[in-house]
Amino acid sequence: MLSDFFYGLTIAIAPDNILSVLAGVVWGTIGGAIPGINASIAMALMLPLTYGMDLNHALPMLAAVYVGAEYGGSIPAILIKTPGTSAAAATVLDGYELNKKGLGGKALLTSLYSGVIAGVISVILMVIFSLPLASFGLKFGPSQYALMGLMGLSVVGSVAGANAIKGFISALFGLWIATIGLDPITGTSRYMFGYYKLMEGLDIVPVIVGFFAISEVFSQIYDGYQGVKGDHDFKIQHLNKQDWKQILPITAGSGVVGTFLGALPGVGATISSWICYSQAKQLCKNNETFGHGDIRGVAAPEAGNNAVPAGALIPLLALGIPGSNSTAILLAGFNLQGVAPGPMLFSTQPEIPYTMMACMLVAQIVMLLVGLVLVRPSLAITMVPQKYMTTAILLFCFIGAYCETNDPFSIFIALVFGIIGFIMKINDFSVAAAVLGYVLGVLVENNIRRAMVLSGGSLKIFFTGGINIVLMIIIIVSFLFPIISARLSAKKSK
């Protein structure tokens, strides 16, 4: 296994290979940074170019786009509160707060370093555990997915803000939004009121862009542009020893969790980033600074979503199963090259999967360099006066929302959720909790119902098996821990 990997590494570090990885990372980062263009769209746009390319250049380039896009999404999330991809939505919470304090550069560096470290960890795990992890992932059924979704929701109490009840209402509202459209199990129309464009539910990009970016623009206009500092002098505060001590354990933990979540079909980077943020907040000491500009709140979701690409490659390479849109495009890339990924590939042509793994490692290093080059130019965004920036953000949000469907209705949805988000904010409801509910809503509902179908209506299915019991314990601890720790600290202060 290791000899195959090192052989793959010799191919991966060839200059022409590094160039194709560089092209992929740059393209992915740009795509990821543009609202509405996610990893799968950026990869799909790159796919036709790979047709005439050699196998050793085509597939690493596509994988590098995936890696770059997951990082790129965090740049606008931190600087203008507009997540470039939905996976960067959780990064907004602390990243933008850091930027408001004039620490945008530090937030970008945290995002980059934690992303790269988690990416490297995920590649190492992929090399060692590819085959066993893929088969373990297959043991996950609807009940396990539902419990994982509930685990992600356990962070609601801590992103709720000043009023916990309003936080829970926001999360319930987010979960409710996810029910709009045709019910995927029975085909019943829910809250569509005969409007066919709502059949597939609300698209994730307009909802997130509206909730986070447009509502923020509205808040800034309403408040007369108060409270945004920005890195106007371009001085980047680098991470010191203390910062590294804080982010390293979180990054390593989120890297492992993100790799595992990436390996599960249908989970993806968005859910992974929220679960990692949630778990980091629960487990960290002095976690009251989360949501108010804490670098740990940037490191956790960024490590969580940057570990996903390598994780997602595990079932693709080992079993030939694409677990997401991005890996489905990668599978198309394999097919274009006449290669069928799966267990046979490891025995007949081991150099192909191991070269892919090695290229993923190279992609992380290339992303580090690209990211370091991009930090300072990215900060130029914060120098643009608000009177010009406002229009640019609104238009990026609009066109970003329009991208996936080519339908102005998506722009309308973004505008509606911008207004809803703004009203929620001025009334102390939590927009973050609503987004969390919306993102996890489909996963939780569909899998609870599928599990109930499998069990013939018995709730026992959620308490059966080792995985479920472990997940249940984590959920109970996650929900109770903030309450217990708040009581304990209140007692101590007395």
Add this chain to the structure above:
Amino acid sequence: MKKFLSATRISGIITMVFSAIAFVTATTFDSSAMLTNDPLGAAAWPLFLTGAMFLMGTILVIFGDKTTKVSQGNDDKSESSSKKQPVQLLVTIFAMIVYLLLFEVLGFLIVTPIFILIMTLYYGGKLKVAIIYAIVLTSVLYFLFKVAMGILLPPIPFI
């Protein structure tokens, strides 16, 4: 009465009304459609969510401002207390609606620079800078989305 109707209680009432409407709507969902062995059906989850939302709204109405942590709430308020600009916000929303309505009628390349120019001038930009900014930003958006990413933006009609 004024004291009783705090912002928190009004939020609670709105939540109750909204969730009650959504709850009643959910009771009309046809659960028997297509798959009969789905024990929960299409209505159960929305009913649970809206029911819980109604309950939370009721708590807000009963307990009012007691549900808010005082210190953090005050911090948040003090940050954004000065000079509210509701008119500027309403004009922005109105302009966005007009942009949305004209987006496909006039095409991206006509409606976008006009929107940028008007809004930049409205926010206090200088005319010359606003004109250059409208052209540059439209070009950047067009290049990124249409040329680089291949997104089909609405074309100028009759061309």
